[in-house]
Amino acid sequence: MVHRSTLTIRPNASPEQWSESTNVAADADTKLNVKPLKIGPMVVDPPLFQAPMAGYTNFAYRQIVRDYGGVGLQATEMVNARGFAWLDEHEAEHPDRLWGVREEPRPLAVQIWDNDPEVMAKVGRRLVEEYQVSVVDINFGCPVKQVTEKAHSGSYLLRDPMRMHAIISQMVKACSPTPVTAKIRLGCTRECGNPAEVARIVEEAGAAALTVHGRFAEDYFRGSADWSQIAAIKQHLKNIPLIGNGDIDSVEKVVYAFKHYSVDGVMIARAALGRPWLFSQATAAIRGEPIPPDPSLDEQRQCLLRHYELVIARFGITKGTHLMRKYACCYAQGMPGARFFRSNVAHVETPEDFYQVVERDFPRA
Ligand SMILES: Cc1cc2nc3c(=O)[nH]c(=O)nc-3n(C[C@H](O)[C@H](O)[C@H](O)COP(=O)(O)O)c2cc1C
Numbered sequence: 001m002v003h004r005s006t007l008t009i010r011p012n013a014s015p016e017q018w019s020e021s022t023n024v025a026a027d028a029d030t031k032l033n034v035k036p037l038k039i040g041p042m043v044v045d046p047p048l049f050q051a052p053m054a055g056y057t058n059f060a061y062r063q064i065v066r067d068y069g070g071v072g073l074q075a076t077e078m079v080n081a082r083g084f085a086w087l088d089e090h091e092a093e094h095p096d097r098l099w100g101v102r103e104e105p106r107p108l109a110v111q112i113w114d115n116d117p118e119v120m121a122k123v124g125r126r127l128v129e130e131y132q133v134s135v136v137d138i139n140f141g142c143p144v145k146q147v148t149e150k151a152h153s154g155s156y157l158l159r160d161p162m163r164m165h166a167i168i169s170q171m172v173k174a175c176s177p178t179p180v181t182a183k184i185r186l187g188c189t190r191e192c193g194n195p196a197e198v199a200r201i202v203e204e205a206g207a208a209a210l211t212v213h214g215r216f217a218e219d220y221f222r223g224s225a226d227w228s229q230i231a232a233i234k235q236h237l238k239n240i241p242l243i244g245n246g247d248i249d250s251v252e253k254v255v256y257a258f259k260h261y262s263v264d265g266v267m268i269a270r271a272a273l274g275r276p277w278l279f280s281q282a283t284a285a286i287r288g289e290p291i292p293p294d295p296s297l298d299e300q301r302q303c304l305l306r307h308y309e310l311v312i313a314r315f316g317i318t319k320g321t322h323l324m325r326k327y328a329c330c331y332a333q334g335m336p337g338a339r340f341f342r343s344n345v346a347h348v349e350t351p352e353d354f355y356q357v358v359e360r361d362f363p364r365a
Contacts, residue, residue: 032255034286036072037241037264039135040179040208042107044072044265046283048254049211049243051269052111052137052183054078059100060310061327064303065272066105070280072265073107078139081114081123082151088126098131099314107134109181113142115153117166121174128178135208136175140164140198141185143217148188155217158188161198165205172206179208183245186229189218195229196236203240211243211267231261243267251291254282274330276303297335301362304331308354321354328358335363 036045050057050065052075062074079097087094101110110133114120124136139147142154149156157164164182171180182202187193193216202210212233214225225246234242241264244257249271257266272278277295284291295303307327312320328345332338341361348354 032259032286032288034258035264037209037243039073039181039241041177042134042179044107046070046072046286047241047243047265048072048279048282048286049245049265049267050074050272050279051245051267052076052078052109052139053269053273054142056273056327058097058311058314059104060307060314061273061276062100062104062108063310064307065276065279068277068280070277070283073109073135075109075111075137076101078111078113078142079123081112081120082116084112084123084126085119101131101133106132109133109135109137111137111139111183113139113147113151113153115151115157115163115167117163117170120167121170124171124180125174128175133178135179135181136171137181137183137211138167138171138207139183141183141213141217143185143220148217155185155188158184158198158217159192161194161201164198165201168202168205168207180206181209181211182207183211183213185213185215185217186226187216190216195233199233199236199242203237207240209241209243209265210237211245211265213267214244214246227257227261230263234262241265245269251278251281251285255285258286273327274333297362297364300331301358304328304358304362305355307331308358312351317351318349321348321351324348324354328354332363336365337361337363 034047036043037047048071050071054077057075057077065071065074077097079095084095110127112123127133127136139154140157147154168180168182184198186195199210212230214227214230227244230244243265244261244263245267248254248257248266248268254266257263268278281291308324311324315323325346325348329342332341341363344357344361348357
């Protein structure tokens, strides 16, 4: 099986270990013992998570991932709680980002963000009662200025654990018995980061799981995720599972993360955008089963076309075609000829353009 590397990985935590990790044979002595994990009353099996990604993990993408299988829990894009509450008060349509949430199979986590405990609790309750979501996840990791500096939310809240406590505890009360989880980064900056304290507070406030993206917010996506720092959090959690996230872009790295970083679960974001079958391969690996090969290039092209159909059915031809440009680029990433395909698909305007470019330029060999 060929694994395309879609991310540049330069882990600052333990580079030698990561490079060893691509050598499964060298790592064969370490036992792999991956168990289903529990988020409140819910069993997540396999303990593999599809990350929330704004602008990407909509219903169409989730559907594609679900079809390949191998993912224990999927998540929506982050939804702004204040915006949702406003729409609700004004009897307007609910956010676009909740597309499909009512109908699609469970389990499903919806992620929300804001800094007001009352608004968050109210929206959490709404998601539980009206949408019957499996998990309400809170975003404490977004580093984007519009969320941090403008709205004092996302990763901005990592500097204010007491407010995090208030948000989580009020949400837990409002959403019960549906579990509430939190997703964090290591901190805002290296100077103010205290992930151990944050982790303790998250658990004390009643969250049912903690996901940690191993970067500081100040780094956005620069450098590499620090898995040693993710692992160090484990000893500060008493009962809730720790889910590690950052730079996992191959089956081998999933296996390595479970073997060496004491996480209970692994979350994958970017690498699965163009390879939604990655979860099924990773699940086979952690279960000790034969790893299914990558789909053929023809099957990958078919998958992209199906994704396109789902997107235009929802967003209409113009918006849907524009939206698909970025997904199409993801599907071709790392393949020979990807640059040529990307440069053409990035300008498609109509379905005819789209089909023509995919048919003609999507990598074939
Ligand atoms: C385009 C994009 C959008 C993202 N949106 C969200 C989001 O809505 N909520 C969230 O918690 N994290 C979001 N993230 C962060 C990812 O969930 C994940 O933590 C990060 O990409 C690291 O994982 P990876 O190395 O597997 O990509 C986003 C990341 C990207 C690249």
